[in-house]
Amino acid sequence: MTGEIESDSGSILFDGNNISGVPVHLRSAHGLARSFQISNIFHDMTTWDNVALAVQAHAGHSFHFWKNASQEQELRRPAIEFLAMVGLENRAKFVAGQLSHGEHRQLEIAMALATNPKMLLLDEPMAGMGPKESQAIVKILQNLKRKLTILLIEHDMDVVFTLADRITVLVNGRGIATDIPDAIKKNQKVIAAYLGEESYHA
Amino acid sequence: MKGTPRIIFIVILMLGLGVVPLLADYFDEPFYTVMFSRMLILSIGAVSLNLILGFGGMVSFGHAVYLGIGSYMVGIGTMHAVEDGIEWMANGFLQITLAIVFSALTGLVIGAISLRTRGVYFIMITLAFSQMLYFVAVGNERYGGDDGLSLYMRSDFNGLIDITYDNSLYYLNFVILLLSLYLSHRLINSRFGMVIRGAKSNEQRMRAIGFPVFRYQLVAFVIAGTICGIAGVLSANQTEFVNPSVMHWTRSGDLIIMTVLGGLGTLFGPVIGAVAFLFLEEFLSGITEYWQLYFGPMLVLVVIFARGGIDGMLVGLDKWWSRNSTVKNEEID
Known part of the structure; x- marks a missing residue:
């Protein structure tokens, strides 16, 4: 993809x-933006810089050699708004590498949003998170799904059924069912594979 | 800006470099002007290398090739001016322009090919290209071949700057160093610089958020080569001699060592590194013929214990300083 x-x-x-x-x-x-399963951010830059760079990617070409990018309001202001959307605005000036795991995922989503996508591809955004942290992410995603399409790859059933409008069940790389959540719950093939190692797409 | 030890050190270093010829004249030791002049020129080279190596993460092992290109522009021009009486060929503005053009073109070709590779392959390809040009210079008998060219006069800047005197050449070098520092300061903080630094930090991520990384890296590669080409013009005028060894791979290695020694990815690191490198070379080779035997382990120690080079040590000193000064303030309260 x-x-x-x-x-x-x-x-x-x-x-x-x-x-x-x-x-x-x-x-x-x-208009396709993704987050990564393993946190994939610019560890040596501040959180704000991370998102500003994502904003910059879609603000025309970057062959501007002279003006100080960290003082350009057209990059900095949208960046802080995206950070606010995922609840990281109070972490803006921290070096990204110092943030917690959950905050990295939130930052990833902010960066993906900053690229102004039509569809957001999230590869296990809750991987390795505690229940509290993943609740925060679920909340963020619930707000976002009203604004844009999200393709979520996730193992956690609770999360999938809370968020999804349509689910595709993959077993060994093949889709065995695509339907609305209620129908998926009743699908025989899904129930048969239920205890195996499958991924859920929403 | 607070007066931390690091900032004080850098200010003293730059001011010191600014008054070297005056002191050398005062103490009647003109030799030091020449020695520090070399430091300035190699500082310019190291500052340019730092743009791609320190900020862009591109380990070019062929950066001295641009020193060679700049030097040969002066060497060839001056030779024709002296031997064939074509005076305009000794014009310094012309030589600098040609050095810029040829360095940029060379950088474009080398960069376009080698930036398609990464890691060790990138190092090897840049090394291979620079050695190729080195052997072109060695084989070119018309322009001195292996023996090189002696310059009987320095570049002529239409009487605007008379660099026949070592002191005036020194200040030309100094001004160009300041300009290249200012230029790289602007560059690394611009949008362009953010892309270059982002690609060093996480190239895959840069692509995913929509940056065509290659073209930005290529432009950075060309800019760095061009600045180093200008350093080459100055270098030929300083030594009044041009031979292929200015672009030998060991010279490229020296530039990398200076940058790493001073501090990768910091504005003044390369200047500190170049000054320290040449200072140690001068000092140690005065003591023993086998100075490299002592220089090598020193470098190893710096790389192991001071990851940020000398500038990194100064940053560490700053931290220690601010800790101590806050403790003192609390005591006063």
Whole structure:
């Protein structure tokens, strides 16, 4: 989906365009944003810088050699708004590497949002989180799903059934069912595979 | 800005560099002007390397090639001016322009190819390119080949700056060093600089949020090469001699050592590194012929114990200082 690994077969249609062979950085321009399973942020920059950089990515080309980017309001102000959306505004001036694991995930979502996506691809945003932290993320996502499409890859059933409008169940890389949550709960094949190692897509 | 030990050190260093010729004249030791002049020139080279190495994470092992290009622009021009009487070829503005153009073109070609690779491959390819150009210079008998070219005059700047005197050349070097420091300060804090630093920090992430990283890195690579090309012009004028060894891979290695020794990815680190490197070289080689035997372990110690180079040590000193001064303030309260 994100273009890091080429697909073996099939094609990916996104918003009416075939993006199968499109390089990673252009997928972002199409409106596809992702978070990573392992926290993937700029550890040596401040939280604010992290998001500002994501804003900058979609504010035209970056061949500006002279003006101080950390004083440009058109980058800094949206960045702090996105941080506020995920509840990290009081962490803006901390170096990102010092934040907790849960905060890293929140930062990831803020960065993904800053790229102004039509669809947000979240790869296990709750991985390795305590129940309290993942509750915070669920809350954030509940607000977000009204504004844009979210593709969530998640193992945690409670989270999936709380958030999802449509669920696809994958077993060994194959989709065995796609339906609304209530129907999925009753699906025989899903119940059969229920105790195995499967992922849920919402 | 608070007067921390690090800032005080850097201010003293820069002011000190500013008055070297005056002191050398006063003590009648003109040799020091020449020695510090070399430091300034290599500082410019190290500052330019730091743009891609320190801020961009691109370990170019061929940066001295631009020193060579700049030097040969002076060498070739001056040779034609002296031997064939084509006086305009000794014009310094022309030589600097040509050095900029050729360094940029070389950087564009080397960068376009080597930036498609990463890690050790990038190091090896930049090294291979620089050695290729080194052997071109060695094989080129028309322009001195292995023996190089002696310059019978320095570049002529239309009488605006007369660099026949070591002192005036020194101040030309000093001004260009200050300009390149200011330029890199602006660059690294601009949007462009943020992209370069972001790519060093996490390239995969940069792509995912939508940056075409390659083109920014290539431009940074070209800019760094161009600045170093200007340093080459100054270097040829300083030594009044050009030979292929200015772009030998050991010179590229020296530039990397200076940058690492001073502090990667800090504005003044490369200047500190270049001054320390040449100072140690001068000092140690005065004591023993085998000075490198002592210099090597010193570098190893710096790399192991002071990850941020000398500038990193100063930052550590700052922390210690601020801890102590807050303790003192509390005592007063």
